[in-house]
Amino acid sequence: MKIISSLILVLFCHQLFAQAGTTVIAVGEAELESEKILIEEPFFDGAVSPHFKAGAQEVISILRNDFSFYKKKFYSISPITLASSLSTTPDFEVLNKKAIKYYLKSEVVASSGTPNLYVAFYDVSSKHKIFEGPLALTLSQMRENAHILADSLYYSIFKKHSIFIHKVIFVSDRTSIANNKKKEAYIMDFDGKGVRQLTKHGGTVISPDISYDSSHLIYSMIPEGKRARNVDLYLMDLKSFEYKIVSSRKGINSGAVFLPDGQHVLLTLSYTGNAEIYKLELGSGKLTQITHHFAADVDPALNKDGTLMTFLSDRPGKANIYTLDPRGVGVEKDIKRISFVGLFNATPRFSPDGKEIVFSSWLDNRFDIFRINSDGSGLSRLTKDFGSNEDPSYSPDGEFIVFSSQRILSSKSAIQDIYIMDKDGEILGPLTHNFGNCTTPRWTK
Amino acid sequence: MELFSYWHEETFKSYFLRSLSVHILILLFAILFGRILDIPVPFFNNFSKITAVESVVRVDLVAMPKMTLAELKAVDMSEVQFAKENVEAQAMEEKADVSKQANQENPEAPTFNQEKKKNFENLMKEWGKKKTKNSNADNDSLFNAKIKGKLAQLVAEGNKMSKGSALVGQTEGEASEFTLYLSSLPDRVRPYWRLPSYLKNQGFRCQVKIFVSSSGELIKTALFMSSGNAEYDQKAIEAVKRSSPFPAVPENILDRASKGDMVLGFPL
Structure with a gap:
């Protein structure tokens, strides 16, 4: 009885509404973990001639370099095993211990004609071969084939295409002689190699764009000479390099961008x-x-499927970024103002999915690159203390941005080069070097 | 016990039993009522009533951002919080010193006669007030110089998620301090929270319950809610383990911290 009573007394002394309750707090989304990838040296079966050996090794080094662009997704490690034939299955235990996630082996079999480089690409944790195939070691197409292979490997992991098969068009004044300024359009691989000249007018080419199937180039040009010059619109066939003027109306005919239909x-x-x-x-x-x-x-720019257009308008009093649906007839369909701050905003460009707009803006006596969501939220700065940065352009997979950056060399000279950075502003490096002033880069689609 | 010597008296017994039954009835009603009205009751720890803490505040943009994304990621909010606490602690100490001084002087006041006492008291009060005012100003300027400037800069910069502090449920000192401590944890865990591409953007969600000792050491973790994917759960638990030890747990919330009231959501 005593015990029961004392228990009951204790009961009543206890606070009835005491604090309790599990509390949850959000940590948020995870950062991407980069995976270890091992691309082994090629194995040579039989007497392979030296220049094919060199070719095979170059393909391997191109693969490694390509994957290194996706810094946040992969990091490449040096080979740890001796190259071996494709017939030997990889030692997954050893690879697992080293936390290697993807593994590539390759082999060249000596042959009388052009040999093939056979590759086998494995996902180590599942022990599955996720890609295999031959690559012809045709020396003249080495880089192109290597990039196609790299893209196939990337696709086998992520089920979407990379930037490896894409190119960048740009304008450069390297053909200028003394005070005679000339600007021509060029094209280069996404990694800055394989630069080829596209136009040879001797005038000033501005704002080029390439069609979705890479068959045509559209650009504006101010012809050389001192007579009254109009900015005309030119269309060039990239197979034959034949060109024609498609618009020569009075004033400016520029900033042209292709629609997906190419027409x-x-x-x-x-x-x-x-x-x-x-x-x-x-x-x-x-x-x-x-x-x-x-x-x-x-300055119009489109998203990948041509359903959204972003442009620059003076309507609020100074240049600001707007978006609209370009399929409207007679009216500005779904027009929306995006930027509300900034002394001078320029060259707005969509990400392929249309969810973000990258643009340059004048701040602290130079241009810098900023990114904003298509609904106007989330304005963020991407470049700073890196010269004057303009003309940004999103890569087709939305992961990279190329732009032109101007460095001051002296009070009288400055140089512009094309740089590539990831979409969060981490600059990977220059694509052009010693090639005059390179501006207005645009990716192939 | 003395009480039980009365037990043999009939009146006492009957009144006691009546009182007892009334109290039991009140208790039962309170519990029932509580359940209906959703008030937390100790005996029935209702795990389905979980309070989620939101401690993220969106700052409106008023100018072009000065800091790049990379720079913003590098700014450690916990540094700012720690520095702020330091300054506040200093401010508290100084305040205590001043009030001590004022108290020491006051006891002398009663020994004087009424008039003089009044004057002296008033004088003392004035002096005391002035002193506290100055110290406050000093603290403020200290706070201003070190922290307000930094915080104001961040806020003016825009586009930065700055920590707010949410008061959850009861507004006692304990609840807000608990929430404040809990809010400091995601910033510590997030740098270790990494996923390979095949686990990202799949809509996985898991929650990890943590038990923290007074020194901030992680005693243990328990999977509170699984995402359905063992690897995802494992990555979350790993992130928690690697981010410990956490800051020292304040005494008054130690009870809750060590019995697992804190749960981290990945992503929420």
Whole structure:
């Protein structure tokens, strides 16, 4: 009885509404963990001639270099085992111990003609071979084939294409002689190699764009010479290098971008006295007006499927970024203002999925690159203390941005080069070097 | 016990038993009522009533950002928090010293006669006030110089998620301190929270319950809610283990911290 009573007394002394309760706090989304990838040296079966050996080794080094661009997804480690024939299965235990996630073996079998480099690509944790195939060691197409192979390997992991098969078009003034400024359009691989000249007008080429199937180049050009110069719009066939003028209206005909069908471009025309954006049908020359405002509307850019357009407009009093749906007829469909701050915003460009816009803005006496979501939220700065950075362009997979950066060399000279960075602003390095002033880069689609 | 000597008296016994039964009835009603009204009750620890803490505050952009994404990631919010606590602690100490001084002087006041006492008291009060005011100003300027500047800069910079502190449920000192401590943990765990590409963007969610000792050592972890993917759960637990030891747990929340009231959500 005593015990029971004392227990009951204790009970009543106990606070009835004491604090309790599990509390959950969010840690948030994880960062991407980069995986170890091991690309082994090729194995040579039989007497393979030296230049094919060198070719095979170059392919391997191109593969390693390509994967190194995706710094946040992979890091490459040096070979730890001796090269062996493809017939020997990899020692997954050893690889697992070293936490290697992806493993590539390759082999060249001596043959009378051009030998093939056979590769086998493994996912170590599942012990599955996720890709295998031959690569012809045709020396003239070495780089191209190596990039195609690298893309196939990347695709086997992520089920989407990488930047390895893409190229970048840009404008350079390296053909200028003394005070005679000339600017031509060029194309190079995504890694800056294999630069080829596309135009040879001797004038000033500006704002080139390449069609979705990479068959045509559209650009504007100011011809050389001192007579009254118009900025005309040119279309070039990239197989034959034949070109023709598709718009020579009074004033500017520039900033053209292709629509996915390859038959239309969006561009800025000022022949009415006011700069507006139009859709031009390349075959017939038919014009459809897209923007309808008395202020200047310039510099259109599209998302991957051509359903969203971003451009620069003076309508709020100074240049700001807007978006609209370019399929509107007679009206500006779904027009929306994106930027509200910034002294001078320029060259807005969509990410392929249309969710982000990258642009350059004037701040602290130079241009820097910024990124904003398409709904106007999440403005972030990507470059700083890195010269004056302009003309950003998103890669087709949305992971990288190329841009041109100007460094001051002296009070009289400055140099512009094309650089590549990841979409969060981590600069990987320059793509052009010693090639004059390189500007307005754009990826193939 | 003396009480039980009365047990043999009939009146006492009957009144006691009546009182006992009434109290039991009240207790039962309170528990029932509590369950209906959703008030936390100790005997029925209802695990389904979990409070989620949101400690992220979005700052509106008023100008172009000065800091790049990379720079923002490098700023350690916990540094700012630690520094702030330090300054506050200093401020507290100084305040205590000043009030001690004022108290020491006051006891002398009663020995004087009324008039003089009043004057002296008032004088003392004035002096005391002035002193505290100055110290406050000093503390403020200390705080301003070191922390407010940094915080204001971050806020003005825009586009930075700055920690707020949410008061959850009861507004006693304990609850907010608990929440404050809990809010400091995600920043410590996040650098270790990494996933390979095949586990990202799959919609996995898991929650890890942590038991922390007074020194901040992680006593143990327990999977509170599984994501359904063993590797995902493992990565989350690893992140927690690698980010310990945590800051020392304040005494008044030690009870909750060591019995597993803290749960970390990956991602929420």
